[in-house]
Amino acid sequence: MTDRPGPPAPDRIAVRGLRARGHHGVFDFERREGQEFVVDVLLEVDTRPAARSDDVADTVHYGVLSDRLAAVVGGEPVNLIETLAERLAQVCLAEEGVMAAEVTVHKPNAPIPHPFDDVTVTIHRSRA
Template identity: 50%
Template sequence: MTTSASDHIDLVGIVAYGHHGVLGWERELGQPFIIDVRLWLSLAAAGASNDLSLTVNYGTLAGEILAAVESEPVDLIEAVAERVAEVGLAYPIVESVRVTIHKPRAPVPVALSDVSVTIIRSRS
Protein backbone atom coordinates (compact mmCIF):
# COMPACT_ATOMS: atom_id res chain seq x y z
CA MET A 1 0.00 0.00 0.00
CA THR A 2 1.33 3.40 -0.92
CA THR A 3 -0.19 6.37 0.83
CA SER A 4 1.17 9.71 1.92
CA ALA A 5 -1.51 10.13 4.59
CA SER A 6 -0.77 8.74 8.02
CA ASP A 7 -4.08 10.07 9.37
CA HIS A 8 -7.00 7.67 9.35
CA ILE A 9 -10.63 7.20 10.26
CA ASP A 10 -11.73 3.82 11.62
CA LEU A 11 -15.23 2.38 11.67
CA VAL A 12 -15.16 -0.82 13.72
CA GLY A 13 -17.87 -3.41 14.18
CA ILE A 14 -20.57 -2.30 11.74
CA VAL A 15 -23.18 -5.06 11.94
CA ALA A 16 -25.07 -5.86 8.74
CA TYR A 17 -27.38 -8.66 7.73
CA GLY A 18 -26.68 -10.13 4.30
CA HIS A 19 -27.49 -13.11 2.12
CA HIS A 20 -23.96 -13.83 0.90
CA GLY A 21 -22.52 -17.32 0.51
CA VAL A 22 -22.38 -20.31 -1.77
CA LEU A 23 -24.85 -22.47 0.14
CA GLY A 24 -28.58 -22.29 -0.44
CA TRP A 25 -29.46 -21.63 3.19
CA GLU A 26 -27.04 -18.70 3.30
CA ARG A 27 -28.82 -17.08 0.38
CA GLU A 28 -32.29 -17.88 1.72
CA LEU A 29 -31.92 -17.16 5.45
CA GLY A 30 -29.02 -14.73 5.50
CA GLN A 31 -26.68 -14.12 8.42
CA PRO A 32 -24.84 -11.31 10.21
CA PHE A 33 -21.63 -9.83 8.86
CA ILE A 34 -19.36 -7.50 10.81
CA ILE A 35 -17.37 -4.88 8.95
CA ASP A 36 -14.26 -2.95 9.97
CA VAL A 37 -13.03 -0.13 7.72
CA ARG A 38 -9.98 2.13 7.90
CA LEU A 39 -9.69 5.13 5.57
CA TRP A 40 -6.31 6.81 5.11
CA LEU A 41 -6.62 10.51 4.35
CA SER A 42 -5.24 13.82 5.49
CA LEU A 43 -7.23 15.22 8.40
CA ALA A 44 -5.10 18.36 8.76
CA ALA A 45 -7.41 20.77 6.92
CA ALA A 46 -10.51 19.52 8.75
CA GLY A 47 -8.73 19.66 12.09
CA ALA A 48 -7.43 23.17 11.52
CA SER A 49 -10.73 24.57 10.25
CA ASN A 50 -13.31 22.48 12.16
CA ASP A 51 -15.06 22.09 8.78
CA LEU A 52 -16.93 18.82 8.22
CA SER A 53 -16.81 19.27 4.44
CA LEU A 54 -13.01 18.78 4.56
CA THR A 55 -13.22 15.24 5.91
CA VAL A 56 -15.44 12.16 5.57
CA ASN A 57 -18.69 12.20 7.53
CA TYR A 58 -18.41 8.84 9.27
CA GLY A 59 -22.14 8.68 9.97
CA THR A 60 -22.89 8.96 6.26
CA LEU A 61 -20.09 6.53 5.43
CA ALA A 62 -21.40 3.95 7.91
CA GLY A 63 -24.82 4.06 6.26
CA GLU A 64 -23.28 3.63 2.82
CA ILE A 65 -21.25 0.64 4.00
CA LEU A 66 -24.33 -0.94 5.56
CA ALA A 67 -26.27 -0.48 2.31
CA ALA A 68 -23.42 -1.99 0.28
CA VAL A 69 -23.23 -5.10 2.47
CA GLU A 70 -26.98 -5.59 2.64
CA SER A 71 -27.48 -5.21 -1.13
CA GLU A 72 -27.23 -7.79 -3.93
CA PRO A 73 -26.05 -11.20 -2.65
CA VAL A 74 -22.68 -12.55 -3.81
CA ASP A 75 -20.96 -15.89 -3.24
CA LEU A 76 -17.78 -14.65 -1.57
CA ILE A 77 -17.06 -12.24 1.26
CA GLU A 78 -14.07 -11.18 -0.82
CA ALA A 79 -16.57 -9.66 -3.26
CA VAL A 80 -18.37 -7.92 -0.39
CA ALA A 81 -15.03 -6.45 0.74
CA GLU A 82 -14.35 -5.11 -2.76
CA ARG A 83 -17.78 -3.48 -2.78
CA VAL A 84 -17.09 -1.78 0.56
CA ALA A 85 -13.64 -0.62 -0.59
CA GLU A 86 -15.29 1.08 -3.56
CA VAL A 87 -17.57 2.97 -1.15
CA GLY A 88 -14.58 4.32 0.74
CA LEU A 89 -12.60 5.23 -2.36
CA ALA A 90 -15.60 7.11 -3.77
CA TYR A 91 -14.57 9.97 -1.46
CA PRO A 92 -11.92 11.99 -3.34
CA ILE A 93 -10.03 12.82 -0.13
CA VAL A 94 -9.49 9.12 0.70
CA GLU A 95 -6.14 7.77 -0.48
CA SER A 96 -6.46 4.15 0.68
CA VAL A 97 -8.90 1.89 2.45
CA ARG A 98 -8.62 -1.33 4.45
CA VAL A 99 -11.74 -3.46 4.75
CA THR A 100 -12.27 -6.51 6.93
CA ILE A 101 -15.43 -8.55 6.50
CA HIS A 102 -16.16 -10.95 9.37
CA LYS A 103 -18.51 -13.89 8.84
CA PRO A 104 -18.94 -15.31 12.36
CA ARG A 105 -21.48 -17.93 11.28
CA ALA A 106 -19.47 -19.23 8.33
CA PRO A 107 -20.38 -22.84 7.55
CA VAL A 108 -17.12 -24.63 8.35
CA PRO A 109 -16.71 -28.14 9.80
CA VAL A 110 -14.81 -27.08 12.92
CA ALA A 111 -15.63 -24.88 15.90
CA LEU A 112 -14.35 -21.35 15.49
CA SER A 113 -15.43 -17.88 16.50
CA ASP A 114 -14.91 -16.03 13.22
CA VAL A 115 -13.84 -16.15 9.61
CA SER A 116 -12.73 -12.92 7.98
CA VAL A 117 -11.06 -11.49 4.91
CA THR A 118 -9.11 -8.24 4.78
CA ILE A 119 -8.25 -6.22 1.69
CA ILE A 120 -6.37 -2.96 1.19
CA ARG A 121 -7.09 -0.84 -1.86
CA SER A 122 -5.54 2.45 -2.93
CA ARG A 123 -6.42 5.07 -5.43
CA SER A 124 -4.63 4.21 -8.70
Protein backbone atom coordinates (compact mmCIF):
# COMPACT_ATOMS: atom_id res chain seq x y z
CA MET A 1 0.00 0.00 0.00
CA THR A 2 1.43 3.37 -0.97
CA ASP A 3 0.65 6.67 0.60
CA ARG A 4 -0.99 9.00 -1.83
CA PRO A 5 -0.54 12.65 -1.21
CA GLY A 6 -3.75 14.45 -0.48
CA PRO A 7 -4.78 17.69 -2.08
CA PRO A 8 -2.27 20.47 -1.61
CA ALA A 9 -2.71 22.65 1.43
CA PRO A 10 -4.56 25.84 0.60
CA ASP A 11 -2.69 29.07 0.23
CA ARG A 12 -3.31 31.65 2.92
CA ILE A 13 -3.75 35.40 3.05
CA ALA A 14 -3.64 37.02 6.49
CA VAL A 15 -4.58 40.40 7.86
CA ARG A 16 -3.33 40.75 11.42
CA GLY A 17 -3.82 43.47 13.99
CA LEU A 18 -6.63 45.36 12.24
CA ARG A 19 -7.83 47.94 14.76
CA ALA A 20 -11.28 49.49 14.85
CA ARG A 21 -13.46 51.12 17.47
CA GLY A 22 -16.69 49.41 18.38
CA HIS A 23 -19.42 49.54 21.00
CA HIS A 24 -19.72 45.83 21.77
CA GLY A 25 -20.19 44.31 25.21
CA VAL A 26 -22.74 43.32 27.77
CA PHE A 27 -22.30 46.40 29.97
CA ASP A 28 -23.97 49.75 29.33
CA PHE A 29 -20.68 51.64 29.63
CA GLU A 30 -19.13 49.45 26.89
CA ARG A 31 -22.01 50.29 24.57
CA ARG A 32 -21.89 53.97 25.48
CA GLU A 33 -18.13 54.62 25.51
CA GLY A 34 -16.90 52.00 23.06
CA GLN A 35 -13.39 50.58 22.89
CA GLU A 36 -10.78 49.37 20.46
CA PHE A 37 -11.05 45.86 19.08
CA VAL A 38 -8.29 44.09 17.19
CA VAL A 39 -9.04 41.58 14.43
CA ASP A 40 -6.87 38.91 12.81
CA VAL A 41 -8.12 36.98 9.79
CA LEU A 42 -6.48 34.07 8.02
CA LEU A 43 -8.10 33.20 4.70
CA GLU A 44 -7.71 29.94 2.81
CA VAL A 45 -7.56 30.73 -0.90
CA ASP A 46 -6.01 29.52 -4.13
CA THR A 47 -3.55 32.25 -5.08
CA ARG A 48 -2.42 30.60 -8.34
CA PRO A 49 -4.81 32.55 -10.60
CA ALA A 50 -3.53 35.85 -9.18
CA ALA A 51 0.08 34.70 -9.40
CA ARG A 52 -0.41 33.88 -13.08
CA SER A 53 -2.24 37.09 -13.99
CA ASP A 54 -0.51 39.46 -11.54
CA ASP A 55 -3.92 41.14 -11.24
CA VAL A 56 -5.51 42.08 -7.90
CA ALA A 57 -8.91 41.24 -9.41
CA ASP A 58 -7.89 37.56 -9.24
CA THR A 59 -7.31 37.51 -5.49
CA VAL A 60 -8.73 38.86 -2.25
CA HIS A 61 -8.11 42.61 -2.13
CA TYR A 62 -7.08 42.83 1.50
CA GLY A 63 -7.45 46.62 1.57
CA VAL A 64 -11.11 46.39 0.55
CA LEU A 65 -11.66 43.45 2.90
CA SER A 66 -10.12 45.44 5.77
CA ASP A 67 -12.58 48.29 5.10
CA ARG A 68 -15.48 45.83 5.29
CA LEU A 69 -14.21 44.23 8.48
CA ALA A 70 -13.66 47.61 10.16
CA ALA A 71 -17.20 48.62 9.18
CA VAL A 72 -18.58 45.54 10.96
CA VAL A 73 -16.56 46.28 14.10
CA GLY A 74 -17.74 49.88 14.03
CA GLY A 75 -21.31 48.89 13.14
CA GLU A 76 -24.24 47.43 15.01
CA PRO A 77 -23.26 46.59 18.60
CA VAL A 78 -23.45 43.02 19.86
CA ASN A 79 -23.11 41.62 23.35
CA LEU A 80 -20.47 38.98 22.67
CA ILE A 81 -17.24 38.94 20.72
CA GLU A 82 -18.30 35.45 19.62
CA THR A 83 -21.14 37.11 17.69
CA LEU A 84 -18.77 39.72 16.30
CA ALA A 85 -16.34 37.00 15.17
CA GLU A 86 -19.17 35.18 13.38
CA ARG A 87 -20.19 38.34 11.52
CA LEU A 88 -16.59 38.97 10.50
CA ALA A 89 -16.22 35.39 9.26
CA GLN A 90 -19.30 35.82 7.08
CA VAL A 91 -17.74 38.95 5.53
CA CYS A 92 -14.61 36.94 4.74
CA LEU A 93 -16.56 34.05 3.22
CA ALA A 94 -18.49 36.48 1.02
CA GLU A 95 -15.23 37.22 -0.79
CA GLU A 96 -14.95 35.26 -4.02
CA GLY A 97 -12.35 32.53 -3.78
CA VAL A 98 -12.24 32.31 0.02
CA MET A 99 -12.70 28.65 0.94
CA ALA A 100 -12.37 29.10 4.72
CA ALA A 101 -11.58 31.80 7.25
CA GLU A 102 -10.13 31.84 10.72
CA VAL A 103 -11.10 34.95 12.63
CA THR A 104 -9.71 36.09 15.96
CA VAL A 105 -11.29 39.01 17.78
CA HIS A 106 -9.16 40.58 20.50
CA LYS A 107 -10.75 42.64 23.26
CA PRO A 108 -7.66 44.03 25.03
CA ASN A 109 -9.67 46.40 27.21
CA ALA A 110 -12.27 43.91 28.39
CA PRO A 111 -13.80 44.83 31.76
CA ILE A 112 -11.86 42.36 33.90
CA PRO A 113 -10.85 43.54 37.39
CA HIS A 114 -7.45 41.80 37.24
CA PRO A 115 -4.27 42.42 35.27
CA PHE A 116 -4.37 40.63 31.89
CA ASP A 117 -2.89 40.95 28.44
CA ASP A 118 -5.77 40.14 26.13
CA VAL A 119 -9.08 38.36 25.69
CA THR A 120 -9.67 36.60 22.37
CA VAL A 121 -12.20 34.45 20.60
CA THR A 122 -11.06 32.50 17.56
CA ILE A 123 -13.42 30.75 15.15
CA HIS A 124 -12.92 28.81 11.92
CA ARG A 125 -15.64 28.78 9.27
CA SER A 126 -15.70 27.31 5.78
CA ARG A 127 -18.00 27.20 2.82
CA ALA A 128 -18.52 23.44 3.23
